[in-house]
Amino acid sequence: QVQLVESGGGVVQPGRSLRLSCAASGFRFSTYGMHWVRQAPGRGLEWVAGISFDGSTKYFADSLKGRFTISRDNSKNTVYLQVNSLGAEDTAVYYCAKALGSNGDYEPFDYWGQGTLVTVSS
Amino acid sequence: DIVMTQSPDSLAVSLGERATINCKSSQTILYNSNEMNYLGWYQQKPGQPPKLLVSWASTRESGVPDRFTGSGSGTDFTLTISSLQAEDVAVYYCQQYYNTLITFGQGTRLEIK
Numbered sequence: 001q002v003q004l005v006e007s008g009g010g011v012v013q014p015g016r017s018l019r020l021s022c023a024a025s026g027f028r029f030s031t032y033g034m035h036w037v038r039q040a041p042g043r044g045l046e047w048v049a050g051i052s053f054d055g056s057t058k059y060f061a062d063s064l065k066g067r068f069t070i071s072r073d074n075s076k077n078t079v080y081l082q083v084n085s086l087g088a089e090d091t092a093v094y095y096c097a098k099a100l101g102s103n104g105d106y107e108p109f110d111y112w113g114q115g116t117l118v119t120v121s122s
Numbered sequence: 123d124i125v126m127t128q129s130p131d132s133l134a135v136s137l138g139e140r141a142t143i144n145c146k147s148s149q150t151i152l153y154n155s156n157e158m159n160y161l162g163w164y165q166q167k168p169g170q171p172p173k174l175l176v177s178w179a180s181t182r183e184s185g186v187p188d189r190f191t192g193s194g195s196g197t198d199f200t201l202t203i204s205s206l207q208a209e210d211v212a213v214y215y216c217q218q219y220y221n222t223l224i225t226f227g228q229g230t231r232l233e234i235k
Binding site: 035050105106107108 | 164172224227229
């Protein structure tokens with residue numbers, strides 16, 4: 001069965017950086033686009049970034065461009081999100097999600113991890 | 123960015139009654155070449171990640187009860203729950219994936235009246 005397990009969250013001081021990981025299993029990882037979505041406490045869903053199946057194309061929410069980097073290692077079935085210059089507004093649960101269809105860039109998300117909580121606080 | 127606006131923000135419906143949630147996009151999300159609407163609906167229960175209910179505006183995902191129906195085209199979409207069950211209490215989100223700058227609606231909270 002498909003599993004997505006995020007890690008790397010925690011309490012981090014403002015201005016610091018963090019790298020989140022999402023380990024995937026149960027499907028052919030190298031043929032699916034992957035995404036990160038975040039949810040601030042008590043708020044709605046905010047798409048953060050996406051990466052194509054082969055890592056050649058990366059997409060970022062306009063408001064976050066420049067501070068966030070997405071990457072993937074298909075040999076390890078893992079997708080990463082690097083977040084720099086963290087601020088209080090980045091406090092959220094970060095979910096990774098799998099694209100529904102293979103090899104495409106325009107897909108909904110059919111599987112989600114349980115999320116990892118990032119708290120930015122001094 | 124394509125802005126997705128849901129209405130209402132919250133909704134209370136009696137058990138067994140119909141619930142209707144609307145979603146409007148700021149521009150068309152109908153791709154003319156394949157006549158597909160790039161619209162998904164998600165259900166999120168407290169403490170859980172979102173769950174995809176409907177893709178391509180009207181394709182119900184495997185295992186989703188048939189009381190959930192997605193409809194609409196172009197810029198106006200609807201998620202209908204034909205007969206509300208207690209387990210349907212959740213927040214519902216629409217999402218457009220028409221372009222690579224994916225956006226979600228603000229969410230609609232559905233409760234039992």
